[in-house]
Amino acid sequence: MSFANQSRRQFASDNYAGVCPEAWATMTEANAGHEVGYGDDTWTAKAANLIRDVFETKCEVFFVFNGTSANSLSLASLCQPYHSILCHELAHVETAECGAPEFFSNGSKVLLLGGANGKINPAEIDRAVHKRDDIHYPKPRVLSLTQATEVGTVYSLAEVRELAGVARRFGLRVHMDGARFANAIVALNVAPADLTWRAGVDVLCFGMTKNGIAVGEAVVFFDRELAREFDYRCKQGGQLASKMRFLSAPWVGMLKDGAWLRHAQHSNAMAKRLETGLRGIPSVQIAYPVESNGVFVRIPTAVEKRMHERGWKFYTGVVTPDESRLMCSWDTTAGDVDAFVQDLRELTGANS
Ligand SMILES: *Cc1c(COP(=O)(O)O)cnc(C)c1O
Numbered sequence: 001m002s003f004a005n006q007s008r009r010q011f012a013s014d015n016y017a018g019v020c021p022e023a024w025a026t027m028t029e030a031n032a033g034h035e036v037g038y039g040d041d042t043w044t045a046k047a048a049n050l051i052r053d054v055f056e057t058k059c060e061v062f063f064v065f066n067g068t069s070a071n072s073l074s075l076a077s078l079c080q081p082y083h084s085i086l087c088h089e090l091a092h093v094e095t096a097e098c099g100a101p102e103f104f105s106n107g108s109k110v111l112l113l114g115g116a117n118g119k120i121n122p123a124e125i126d127r128a129v130h131k132r133d134d135i136h137y138p139k140p141r142v143l144s145l146t147q148a149t150e151v152g153t154v155y156s157l158a159e160v161r162e163l164a165g166v167a168r169r170f171g172l173r174v175h176m177d178g179a180r181f182a183n184a185i186v187a188l189n190v191a192p193a194d195l196t197w198r199a200g201v202d203v204l205c206f207g208m209t210k211n212g213i214a215v216g217e218a219v220v221f222f223d224r225e226l227a228r229e230f231d232y233r234c235k236q237g238g239q240l241a242s243k244m245r246f247l248s249a250p251w252v253g254m255l256k257d258g259a260w261l262r263h264a265q266h267s268n269a270m271a272k273r274l275e276t277g278l279r280g281i282p283s284v285q286i287a288y289p290v291e292s293n294g295v296f297v298r299i300p301t302a303v304e305k306r307m308h309e310r311g312w313k314f315y316t317g318v319v320t321p322d323e324s325r326l327m328c329s330w331d332t333t334a335g336d337v338d339a340f341v342q343d344l345r346e347l348t349g350a351n352s
Contacts, residue, residue, distance in 0.1 A: 151287070152288055216247030271294060
């Protein structure tokens with residue numbers, strides 16, 4: 001067994017990174033002494049209030065362990081089992097949650113929509129809703145948007161408004177998978193309220209794990225009526241943390257003075273630097289506009305293998321066929337980016 005590359009920073013996933021200092025500090029603070037369990041503690045109240053400040057509204061907030069449970073439990077709360085959930089064909093809820101949305105909703109079907117660059121084409125909503133209107137088709141109930149998308153692009157404010165507007169017209173609720181919501185916010189430089197409830201989003205799965213905390217995502221209901229009995233759903237789904245303060249305290253560290261935005265700004269900037277470096281290599285192609293913290297590239301297969309031999313870890317063909325996904329994290333350095341690009345330049349012969 002070799003541990004030679006164990007602590008090297010990688011581009012395989014933003015989940016490879018550790019915990020940022022701001023989140024770690026409030027975890028340590030929360031560890032001093034006793035606190036009430038199951039969410040009735042001061043840290044959880046404080047974290048929920050900070051989220052209400054961020055969104056400028058009295059939303060309902062629940063902390064769960066991960067993004068899969070945030071998505072599937074919130075979607076289940078919007079649907080009856082005979083309903084359907086519309087999402088992009090690359091959406092995490094379809095491709096990477098092992099059917100959890102269907103499982104937790106007791107059978108609501110996920111229906112797939114197309115669209116370039118990982119973004120739903122609004123005409124596809126119309127197509128899915130009007131494909132059938134009889135009792136034999138699972139009734140469309142929710143539109144799910146991923147912001148930032150699975151391929152590192154970002155829906156503009158106008159795009160979110162348009163999609164949510166179409167959804168409303170067809171009587172659909174709007175769910176947003178915000179595993180990388182912070183990256184989208186800094187990319188667009190818009191107010192979180194504008195990009196969510198003011199645009200028509202009913203519920204946001206607000207991720208922070210990929211942006212520097214250890215564990216714990218927030219389910220944010222802007223339509224508070226939809227949050228009714230969600231606490232029971234969380235408990236039944238195994239998502240009520242007994243020592244809840246360790247899920248919520250890191251949020252206080254991230255939100256109280258803007259660390260969440262600084263870290264996202266940084267990982268986005270590293271992705272831009274990576275893009276610039278990769279554009280200088282003739283045999284490497286960038287697959288999508290680089291708008292958040294991910295860069296998708298096509299690298300010759302032989303070169304990809306040799307990059308792995310040099311100790312670089314990244315996934316190819318997992319999110320999209322034949323493309324390698326390179327993710328930047330809160331702790332990615334310019335040196336990491338330059339070293340990766342330099343190795344790729346050497347192996348592709350770009351230097352000779
Ligand atoms: C990572 C991710 C999630 C959450 O995944 P978990 O591993 O369950 O925390 C959800 N949606 C998207 C788009 C993601 O990239």
